[in-house]
Amino acid sequence: MSTAGGYRSALLLAAILAAGALLPRCAEQPERKVSATVVDIGARDDQYRDSQAVVTIRSQDGLMTVLVVPVASLRCHVGDKVDARERGVSLTVDVEACRR
Numbered sequence: 058m059s060t061a062g063g064y065r066s067a068l069l070l071a072a073i074l075a076a077g078a079l080l081p082r083c084a085e086q087p088e089r090k091v092s093a094t095v096v097d098i099g100a101r102d103d104q105y106r107d108s109q110a111v112v113t114i115r116s117q118d119g120l121m122t123v124l125v126v127p128v129a130s131l132r133c134h135v136g137d138k139v140d141a142r143e144r145g146v147s148l149t150v151d152v153e154a155c156r157r
Contacts, residue, residue: 086145091116093141093150095133101125112155116141120148126155 097113110131112124120143126133133139133155141150 088142088144091118091141091143091148092138093117093122093148095135095137095139095155096121098131098133098135100128110155114139114141114148114150114154116143116148118143120146122148122150124150124152124155131155 093114093116095112096115099111099113101109101111103109108128110126110128112126112131112133113121114124115121122141137155139150139154141148141154143149
């Protein structure tokens, strides 16, 4: 193994250990209700499923999440406000937030 490969492996291991130490603390933080904004809507076509919209939502704190909604039932537009919940570095939006 080259020296660069060894450094990459060590860096990856350090990142995994740091995430393992920090993520449980995020789950312990209180959940709070926030307002989030729909910032992007894209399309996802799949030959095995109906067309779906990929809805990107961002909170005021900059946390982001993505919903996948069937295009036929999409009711969100870019700029719409939706109710969300933040806990640590996690943003959660009700899956029905952008459905009819």
